[in-house]
Amino acid sequence: MSLPSTPAATDPAPRRARGRPRKTADERDDGNRRQALLREAARLFRQHGFAATSTRDIATAAGMQSGSPFYHFDSKEALLAAVMQEGMERALQRQQAAIAASVEERAPEPSDCLRVLVRSHLDVILGPDSDFIPVMLYEWRSLAEAQRSEVNRLKDAYEGTWVPVLRALHDSGELRGDPSLARLMLFGALNWSVQWFDPARRASLDDLADTALQLFLKDPA
Amino acid sequence: MSLPSTPAATDPAPRRARGRPRKTADERDDGNRRQALLREAARLFRQHGFAATSTRDIATAAGMQSGSPFYHFDSKEALLAAVMQEGMERALQRQQAAIAASVEERAPEPSDCLRVLVRSHLDVILGPDSDFIPVMLYEWRSLAEAQRSEVNRLKDAYEGTWVPVLRALHDSGELRGDPSLARLMLFGALNWSVQWFDPARRASLDDLADTALQLFLKDPA
DNA sequence: CCTACCGATCGGTAGG
DNA sequence: CCTACCGATCGGTAGG
Incomplete structure (x- = not known):
């Protein structure tokens, strides 16, 4: 419509995007470098812990010099x-997508909902690119007080999804014990797998989900 | 019998223990200092993590100068x-004592045995002087390979106690799912409480044990 | 167990 | 994003 094909033959130097001062390639690269830092930081924080990982280690892993991480992040704590924030955002997305997919198929039973949540959670903590959430789970004390609230917001949303499902299972008799304590213990059972799960051996994530449900759920009345 | 009361009046300087070069008081004190270092190290390692705790922090907490911990321990890693070793020895003792006490009362059902193990475990990780085992649970990666085997021996003994109990419960139908996976998930549910349990609020350790059993056990057939 | 100290490493910055 | 650097801290040691 309002895009006449005025032949710009008079314009010798063709410009790509009007508002930006050229160097679109550099900008995409900047994003890549930041993402590389995040990925390597998550991997090293998970493997060795926050305090035992130096910003130099992270820089080297991302192919940078020792001072360069501070061009992208204000401090090691900000990194x-x-x-943690990146991890929680991805986890929340994956959780919501899994729920949406299961609702689309049919009206799910509460136990089906729990299976979806458990399976999605196992994927978040043990699947590919799963370094971010374990860092959040096991390095929480290293996070400065000032930066906890934002991550807590996402964490509350993620955990809140479980509440109505667990309550429904409690009401139907399939889950015994206080639902709030049950949630903490279920999270414990699942999150602990970060310490022992070996993707090469033992069970698959599907097997883990099956066992968890067998363990925690009673037969429906 | 062969201990004639020869009056040692000819001996002007009375000696306490023949083999040791006097200073029994100092020796007991040495043990106290070493114990103080262990206790403060456990507390600080639990609170801030191994890598984030300096040997100076530990020395100060134990009332010593910065170099003094290395008179008692070869290195920070040895500390x-x-x-961890001290923690596992105490845990194993408490576990065996709890079992012995429960067997003394009556021939216990498998579910009673599990209750005893769960309650004793909660005491080990959440009760008084419970800094040692959480350090082992959450700082394992900081332990040098060479020093893992000794702690692993104790850990295997502690965990081995659970195996026949869980198998019996599985055979009676009170515990569903693979017993070996069940043990890992049960440990996860309990060990995770280190992250959220607040002795001032919420439930008591007895309540926690009750909920865990309610959650994991089916009604006996 | 203290005093005094060392070499190494760390998070972070100025200036380009 | 790199170069070059700083002040602080750390684990550990010699000598008493």
Whole structure:
């Protein structure tokens, strides 16, 4: 419509995007470098812990010089906060997508909902690119007080999804014990797998989900 | 019998223990200092993590100068290993004592045995002087390979106690799912409480044990 | 167990 | 994003 094909033969130097001062390639690269730092930080924080990982280690892993991470992040703590935030955002997305997919198929039973949540959670903590959430789970004390609230917001949303499902299972008698304590213990059972799960051996994530449900759920009345 | 009361009046300086070069008081004191270091190390390692705790922090907490911990321990890593070993020895003692006490009362059902193990475990990780085992649970990666085997021996003994109990419950139908996976998930549910349990609020350790059993056990057939 | 100290490493910055 | 650097801290040691 309002885009006449005025032949710009008079314009010798063709410009790509009007508002930006050229160097679109550099900008995409900047994003790549930041993402590389996040990814390597998550991997190293998970493997060795926050305090035992130096910003130099992270820089080297991302192919940078020792001072360069501070061009992208204000401090080592800000890098940790970014890892946790990124992890929670991805986890929340994956959780919501899994729920949406299961609702689309049919009206799910509460136990089906729990299976979806458990399976999605196992994927978040043990699947590919799963370094971010374990860092959040096991390095929480290293996060400065000031930066906890934002991550807590996402964490509350993620955990809140479980509440109505667990309550429904409690009401139907399939889950015994206080639902709030049950949620904490279920999370414990699942999150602990970060310490022992070996993707090469033992069970698959599907097997883990099956066992968890067998363990925690009673037969429906 | 062969201990004639020869009056040692000819001996002007009375000696306490023949083999040791006097200073029994100092020796007991040495043990106290070492114990103080262990206790403060466990507390600080639990609170801030191994890597984030300096040997100076530990020395100060124990009322010593910065170099003094190395009179008692070869290295910071040796101090960590000693904390874990001390913790596992205490845990194993408490576990065996709890079992012995429960067997004395009556021939216990498998579910009673599990209750005893769960309650004793909660005491080990959440009760008084419970800094040692959480350090082992959450700082394992900080322990040097060479020092893992000794702690692993104790850990295997502690965990081995659970195996026949869980198998019996599985055979009676009270516990569903693979017993070996069940043990890992049960440990996860309990160990995770280190992250959220607040002795001032919420439930008591007895309540926690009750909920865990309600959650994991089916009604006996 | 203290005093005094060392070499190494760390998070972070100025200036380009 | 790199170069070059700083002040602080750390684990550990010699000598008493």
